[in-house]
Amino acid sequence: MAISTGLALLFGLPLGVLVAHHPAWRRPVLGLANVFQTIPSLALFGLLIPVFGIGAWTAITALVVYALLPIVRNTYTGIAGVDAAVREAGRGMGMTDGELLRLVELPLAAGFILAGVRIATVVSVGIATIAAAIGAGGLGVYIFRGVATVDNTLILAGAIPAALLALLADALLGVVERRLVWRQR
Amino acid sequence: MVLEVKDLRYHLPGNGRPLVDGISFSVGAGETLVMLGRSGAGKTTTLKLVNRLLEPSSGDVRVSGTPAHAVEPTKLRRRIGYVIQEIGLFPHFTVAANVGLLPRLARWPSDRIDARVRELLALVGLEPAEFAARFPHQLSGGQRQRVGVARALALDPQLLLLDEPFGALDPITRLELQREFRALASKLGKAAVFVTHDVREGLLLGTRIGLLDGGRLAFLGTPDDFRASPQPEVRKFMEAA
Ligand SMILES: Nc1ncnc2c1ncn2[C@@H]1O[C@H](COP(=O)(O)OP(=O)(O)OP(=O)(O)O)[C@@H](O)[C@H]1O
Ligand SMILES: [Mg+2]
Numbered sequence: 001m002a003i004s005t006g007l008a009l010l011f012g013l014p015l016g017v018l019v020a021h022h023p024a025w026r027r028p029v030l031g032l033a034n035v036f037q038t039i040p041s042l043a044l045f046g047l048l049i050p051v052f053g054i055g056a057w058t059a060i061t062a063l064v065v066y067a068l069l070p071i072v073r074n075t076y077t078g079i080a081g082v083d084a085a086v087r088e089a090g091r092g093m094g095m096t097d098g099e100l101l102r103l104v105e106l107p108l109a110a111g112f113i114l115a116g117v118r119i120a121t122v123v124s125v126g127i128a129t130i131a132a133a134i135g136a137g138g139l140g141v142y143i144f145r146g147v148a149t150v151d152n153t154l155i156l157a158g159a160i161p162a163a164l165l166a167l168l169a170d171a172l173l174g175v176v177e178r179r180l181v182w183r184q185r
Numbered sequence: 186m187v188l189e190v191k192d193l194r195y196h197l198p199g200n201g202r203p204l205v206d207g208i209s210f211s212v213g214a215g216e217t218l219v220m221l222g223r224s225g226a227g228k229t230t231t232l233k234l235v236n237r238l239l240e241p242s243s244g245d246v247r248v249s250g251t252p253a254h255a256v257e258p259t260k261l262r263r264r265i266g267y268v269i270q271e272i273g274l275f276p277h278f279t280v281a282a283n284v285g286l287l288p289r290l291a292r293w294p295s296d297r298i299d300a301r302v303r304e305l306l307a308l309v310g311l312e313p314a315e316f317a318a319r320f321p322h323q324l325s326g327g328q329r330q331r332v333g334v335a336r337a338l339a340l341d342p343q344l345l346l347l348d349e350p351f352g353a354l355d356p357i358t359r360l361e362l363q364r365e366f367r368a369l370a371s372k373l374g375k376a377a378v379f380v381t382h383d384v385r386e387g388l389l390l391g392t393r394i395g396l397l398d399g400g401r402l403a404f405l406g407t408p409d410d411f412r413a414s415p416q417p418e419v420r421k422f423m424e425a426a
Contacts, residue, residue: 089273092238093287093336094262107277
């Protein structure tokens with residue numbers, strides 16, 4: 001889950017920047033990410049199994065796909081939301097595009113980007129649980145086994161940690177967000 | 186001449202109407218050319234053509250003798266101090282970081298940056314000890330304008346482009362900043378193009394006045410000539426003062 005969110009960030013951040021700086025890419029990229037987001041997770045697993053086989057790789061790929069949209073969209077929203085006058089001042093004083101991105105746009109968009117990572121992580125925990133259905137292991141295994149054997153203890157043994165994990169990841173990233181992000185006003 | 190502009194033209198791609206239509210002027214060290222003109226006359230566009238935020242359709246811009254088109258835009262801009270209409274301070278940087286940004290990008294040692302920032306803040310009338318660590322949202326409008334000017338002076342450019350830097354201020358603060366700017370400009374000996382639509386401000390600050398009207402330079406001369414000019418475009422402006 002941490003791997004997939006990391007990968008999603010690795011792809012999602014540059015995609016978000018691309019989309020923010022080149023309006024022509026906006027519709028295709030966000031549109032495609034949206035389409036993936038809309039496919040039910042089990043259906044996506046079904047589509048990926050012929051490619052990656054049963055197991056962890058299919059699960060990780062699916063998680064990356066799901067985590068991508070919130071990250072791309074929030075990176076884009078964050079950068080697009082940077083005050084035009086601030087960008088103009090930076091360019092006007094002779095900052096290069098790279099300096100502007102690194103020192104101005106990304107720091108000012110950090111709040112949105114981290115919020116995107118947070119959503120992506122929480123979504124990932126949910127989908128990672130379902131990934132047990134395709135033999136990728138994880139807490140979902142207990143839940144599915146518990147359902148199959150009508151064993152409530154077993155279900156809860158999977159469900160409670162999965163829920164706690166999602167809550168914990170969310171809280172943790174919330175703390176990071178508050179620490180790292182420059183407070184708007 | 187620090188800035189020479191010859192027959193500058195700019196029209197948007199596609200749309201044929203020129204926004205800047207064949208203007209020529211030059212500004213030497215110690216001079217302040219005030220660019221007057223009503224809203225939409227092409228003042229901001231002219232400044233952006235000088236520092237290549239916009240590329241001229243035709244014409245010639247030289248900064249300290251070097252053709253602007255022969256220099257990489259980012260290098261050119263670092264040699265020109267620019268204060269935009271909305272100031273545009275970086276909200277996540279302190280005052281010191283805003284003013285010291287270009288020196289930092291130029292990899293000055295940090296003690297030299299600190300000294301430069303203190304010097305510049307004092308120059309624009311802000312007590313360094315009090316203001317250096319503040320963020321832009323902790324400043325008044327007038328203080329922000331001062332920081333904007335200090336930031337533009339950071340690398341000691343020979344040319345300053347100021348786009349209505351005192352636009353959104355109360356009349357008293359505005360007058361105070363105008364006086365200070367005049368003292369500063371003659372003390373530093375910079376060449377400056379100062380855009381405004383306020384005639385009184387223009388006559389106070391300008392060693393020369395240019396009047397833009399529909400992308401053309403309808404008038405170019407001394408403040409005294411401007412006051413005495415019978416030209417209808419000039420009269421209209423003088424009557425509004
Ligand atoms: N990107 C653009 N697309 C279309 N028209 C533009 C664009 N930029 C400027 N213009 C037009 O060019 C003209 C000159 O604009 P400019 O910003 O230079 O005016 P200005 O003299 O600075 O006015 P103000 O005093 O209001 O700042 C205006 O009519 C404006 O509508
Ligand atoms: Mg303007």
